[in-house]
Amino acid sequence: MAILRLRNITKFYEINRNSFSLRPQRIKAVDNVCLTLTEGMTLGLVGESGCGKSTLAKIILKLIPPTSGEIIFKEKNITRLSESAFRPLRRQMQIVFQDPYGSLSPRLTVKDIIAEPLRSFGMPKIFMRPRIEELLIQVGLNSGHADRLPQQLSGGERQRVGIARALATSPRLVVLDEAVSSLDLSTQAQVLNLLVKLQQKYALTYVFIAHNLGVVRYVSDRVAVMLRGTVVEKGSTGEVYNNPLHPYTQLLLGSMPSLHKRLLRTRKKEAELPRKDERGTAADTSSACVFFSFCPKSRKECAEKNPVLKEVAPHHWVSCACIE
Amino acid sequence: MLEVKNLKTYFFYDDKIIPAVDEVSFSLEEGSILGMVGESGCGKTMTALSITRLLPSRNCKIAEGSIVFNGIDLASLPEDELRKKRGSEISYVFQEPATSLNPVLRIEEQMKEVIFLHRKDIAAAKRDAFIVEQLTEVGIRNAQKKVKCFPHQLSGGEKQRVMIAMAMVTRPKLLIADEPTTALDVTIQAQIIVLLQELRQKFGVSILFISHDINVIGELADCVAVMYAGQIVEYAKAERLMRQPQHPYTQGLFECLPGAWAVKRSRLNVLCGEVPKAGCFPQGCRFHPRCPKVFDRCRKEMPALARQKENQEVRCWLYSGSEI
Ligand SMILES: Nc1ncnc2c1ncn2[C@@H]1O[C@H](COP(=O)(O)OP(=O)(O)OP(=O)(O)O)[C@@H](O)[C@H]1O
Ligand SMILES: Nc1ncnc2c1ncn2[C@@H]1O[C@H](COP(=O)(O)OP(=O)(O)OP(=O)(O)O)[C@@H](O)[C@H]1O
Ligand SMILES: [Mg+2]
Ligand SMILES: [Mg+2]
Numbered sequence: 001m002a003i004l005r006l007r008n009i010t011k012f013y014e015i016n017r018n019s020f021s022l023r024p025q026r027i028k029a030v031d032n033v034c035l036t037l038t039e040g041m042t043l044g045l046v047g048e049s050g051c052g053k054s055t056l057a058k059i060i061l062k063l064i065p066p067t068s069g070e071i072i073f074k075e076k077n078i079t080r081l082s083e084s085a086f087r088p089l090r091r092q093m094q095i096v097f098q099d100p101y102g103s104l105s106p107r108l109t110v111k112d113i114i115a116e117p118l119r120s121f122g123m124p125k126i127f128m129r130p131r132i133e134e135l136l137i138q139v140g141l142n143s144g145h146a147d148r149l150p151q152q153l154s155g156g157e158r159q160r161v162g163i164a165r166a167l168a169t170s171p172r173l174v175v176l177d178e179a180v181s182s183l184d185l186s187t188q189a190q191v192l193n194l195l196v197k198l199q200q201k202y203a204l205t206y207v208f209i210a211h212n213l214g215v216v217r218y219v220s221d222r223v224a225v226m227l228r229g230t231v232v233e234k235g236s237t238g239e240v241y242n243n244p245l246h247p248y249t250q251l252l253l254g255s256m257p258s259l260h261k262r263l264l265r266t267r268k269k270e271a272e273l274p275r276k277d278e279r280g281t282a283a284d285t286s287s288a289c290v291f292f293s294f295c296p297k298s299r300k301e302c303a304e305k306n307p308v309l310k311e312v313a314p315h316h317w318v319s320c321a322c323i324e
Numbered sequence: 325m326l327e328v329k330n331l332k333t334y335f336f337y338d339d340k341i342i343p344a345v346d347e348v349s350f351s352l353e354e355g356s357i358l359g360m361v362g363e364s365g366c367g368k369t370m371t372a373l374s375i376t377r378l379l380p381s382r383n384c385k386i387a388e389g390s391i392v393f394n395g396i397d398l399a400s401l402p403e404d405e406l407r408k409k410r411g412s413e414i415s416y417v418f419q420e421p422a423t424s425l426n427p428v429l430r431i432e433e434q435m436k437e438v439i440f441l442h443r444k445d446i447a448a449a450k451r452d453a454f455i456v457e458q459l460t461e462v463g464i465r466n467a468q469k470k471v472k473c474f475p476h477q478l479s480g481g482e483k484q485r486v487m488i489a490m491a492m493v494t495r496p497k498l499l500i501a502d503e504p505t506t507a508l509d510v511t512i513q514a515q516i517i518v519l520l521q522e523l524r525q526k527f528g529v530s531i532l533f534i535s536h537d538i539n540v541i542g543e544l545a546d547c548v549a550v551m552y553a554g555q556i557v558e559y560a561k562a563e564r565l566m567r568q569p570q571h572p573y574t575q576g577l578f579e580c581l582p583g584a585w586a587v588k589r590s591r592l593n594v595l596c597g598e599v600p601k602a603g604c605f606p607q608g609c610r611f612h613p614r615c616p617k618v619f620d621r622c623r624k625e626m627p628a629l630a631r632q633k634e635n636q637e638v639r640c641w642l643y644s645g646s647e648i
């Protein structure tokens with residue numbers, strides 16, 4: 001069952017809006033994205049840095065409004081819901097932010113950080129203490145951590161506090177924006193084990209954003225690949241990883257760093273990497289395929305028309321003009 | 325080029341001394357890249373900070389050891405001379421881009437300042453174009469627009485790349501990069517890898533590269549140092565270390581990664597226990613409480629780094645009979 005649907009979401013940011021000397025400009029961060037999240041499943045979101053993943057995450061949680069498009073949560077259109085009408089739903093969705101250093105307030109103790117969402121949903125004080133302890137234990141910490149400040153915790157512990165805070169209101173949907181990226185291997189494995197365990201226990205739905213493709217494959221049921229604000233390929237994890245069809249997905253999977261590459265000296269710089277952005281600022285307005293200028297397979301028609309996502313196999317969607 | 329000998333960096337408190345870095349020695353030749361890995365809190369950042377003496381607080385001092393950089397001992401250099409070196413000959417990419425960019429200055433203004441101070445060869449009129457070129461070089465698309473942004477308007481990966489660009493414009497001889505690629509997608513990671521390799525070939529830059537991503541390290545670094553509890557526990561050529569890690573810690577760490585073979589949703593390996601806090605290291609080998617191969621001697625005496633075949637150095641009693 002679909003828990004959340006995004007329909008044609010587009011987001012523009014404006015910069016220099018309050019500047020006297022500079023011309024206001026618009027940056028297109030997300031462009032016409034449609035995605036469906038199935039209850040109890042993990043959607044992995046990968047793609048170019050700066051392609052709009054965090055923006056999409058914030059839109060899902062209604063932390064920022066989309067410029068256009070609709071967000072449907074449990075069959076209910078929440079796009080234009082007022083903050084007060086949205087409140088009861090808010091506790092069902094939570095986010096763990098990209099930055100473990102910046103996202104926890106440095107002056108609050110662990111206890112207070114976790115209590116924050118509970119308090120804002122009006123949990124009576126007497127239930128608070130046991131709930132916090134329960135949450136700490138769930139994420140593999142203990143009540144000894146409750147009175148510490150964030151800087152007295154290691155990176156992994158901090159990230160787990162972030163997860164405990166996100167789980168505090170028993171959400172149905174959790175967005176994990178690079179939640180494990182800055183962790184060392186052992187801690188990363190611990191947090192991944194925890195996430196998988198919690199999902200199995202509570203049938204949570206995750207949106208898992210990360211750059212480490214091995215990790216994404218490990219946790220995700222479905223994967224969506226983003227480039228310049230659009231989804232260029234999506235499908236079940238096995239399909240996308242074993243049979244990538246979009247040239248960008250192929251490039252991405254082929255770029256995974258490894259010792260092997262160096263030994264074979266296969267890292268070729270020109271062929272592999274879009275060094276210069278020839279299109280410059282035209283990128284936001286041009287009608288060409290988003291991957292046009294770097295695509296090894298690009299044809300004339302790619303310059304004229306941006307392809308749409310097509311279902312090429314069951315549960316496998318690609319937007320590329322070269323694929324029938 | 326850079327020779328660190330017996331470096332000890334301690335936090336001095338009234339009642340106790342916390343050894344964050346303990347007896348660390350390594351050397352870095354011109355144009356070579358040293359990778360540094362290890363769990364969170366094992367002293368990687370502190371080692372890097374010690375080299376430039378950018379230590380976090382007053383009570384943190386280099387207690388012993390020498391850091392000879394091109395014939396000059398940085399550990400005893402007066403502060404003002406060291407400051408000159410820091411800007412021009414030594415560049416540092418900090419672990420937390422969010423905290424090391426100035427939040428109230430546009431990217432353009434921050435870069436101009438660096439160029440003004442350290443690149444007198446670039447005429448004022450050419451600075452704008454130069455900045456855009458440098459940002460494009462590290463893979464930031466739409467650089468003309470992005471230079472007008474404030475740091476909070478950039479995505480995580482864009483911030484990280486601005487930091488890298490700023491560190492490179494000064495054409496340093498030594499580049500210290502602390503987790504510079506965690507927020508980047510693999511194609512841009514690859515681009516940075518190529519860029520760094522180019523830098524060392526063209527300008528003979530030496531690089532100390534700290535990362536949790538052993539795949540990036542494996543591809544980029546010539547040699548790798550594995551740190552644990554403030555010490556180097558293993559040191560070898562990258563190929564050798566990745567293929568045949570000898571120290572039980574290195575072996576355990578590498579096993580935490582969900583590899584291509586990881587059955588989806590199976591439990592990942594984790595190292596049991598946690599990194600001991602600096603200041604409460606166990607007696608004997610510091611890894612012994614977590615070591616699967618521990619025996620009697622490990623609990624009593626601390627092993628030294630001993631040279632094995634192929635210049636691999638290991639700090640472990642298992643190999644004490646076989647050094648050469
Ligand atoms: N507040 C803002 N104002 C203006 N532009 C913004 C703002 N936030 C993000 N952007 C721009 O929107 C684009 C998408 O940013 P977003 O943070 O969603 O990327 P991302 O996919 O999460 O990237 P990363 O992997 O590097 O974190 C970027 O080009 C970024 O510069
Ligand atoms: N102000 C401080 N007072 C006391 N101990 C400190 C202080 N700052 C850091 N430490 C200790 O110094 C040790 C080394 O920390 P360091 O930041 O070098 O770790 P790291 O290897 O860079 O970890 P990470 O991978 O998380 O960045 C840690 O055990 C930490 O607890
Ligand atoms: Mg992001
Ligand atoms: Mg560090």
